[in-house]
Every structure is written in C-alpha cells, then in structure tokens.
Amino acid sequence: MSDISDLYQELILDHNKRPRNRRRIEGTARMAEGYNPLCGDRVTVYVEVEGDVVKDVSFEGSGCAISTASASLMSESLKGKTISEAVRLFDKFRGLVTGKPPENGDGPTLGKLEAFSGVGRFPARVKCATLVWHTFKAALQKKNETVSTE
C-alpha cells in the first residue's frame, strides 16, 4: 500500500464524512438533478455564474461515499473557474476515472481530484464519480431555458 493511495483514500473518506458545499443556492436558475440507478445515487447541483466565472457550486442529495465525495471535491474545484475551464476540468476528470485522458491534456490541473484515480479499477463506480459532473454540466446549460422577468 503506497502512501499516496492512503492519502487519496483519506481525502475521499473525509469529504464523504464532512461534505463541503452541501447546501442549496437560493434563487439560482442553474440547477439540475442527477440520478444513478445502478447505485441509487441522487444529487441536485446548484450553480451560480457571474459573467463567465463559476461563482458558487453546491449540491444536495444522497448517495454512496464515492458520489458524495466527488460532489464535495467537485464543488471545491470548480469555484472561481471560468466556464470553459470548468468544462475542460470535467473532460480531464472523466479521462482520469475512465483511463482515457483527453487528447488535448492542457487546461486546469486536477489537484485533489487525482484522489479518484483508483476509481477506474472499479468500472461500476465510475458513474458514481462522474454523476455529479454530468449534473453540473446540465445545471450550467439551464441558462437557455430560464425565463427572465427582467
């Protein structure tokens, strides 16, 4: 057992136990729900965007340790990113957990998200890790469906 995988495991356990940004963002039109029937994970993601910057990300829901930790770490990682950086980070994260990194590998670094590098060995858990990211992307795209009163 290497120290680095111990560290990663601790990070995931910690974020499952004490999820960051597990709350609702009131009044945002950018929200989406995600469901992973294979595992039973359910998540609602809230996004607040200012200009082209992701100002805040939060989530609610219940799921397994991997999905909860993924939601928590994603919310931390996306805050302050531009929308295009956020989308590229999603591509990189998906590449990490599926073992198929995007061809154009530049863009934001994964940082703590590297903790999910072991998920690829458990194909059934890949959806647990990526559910919240797909949901985030759907939440972002709500933009076009929002009716504005202004």
Ligand code: ZN
């Ligand atoms: Zn799960």
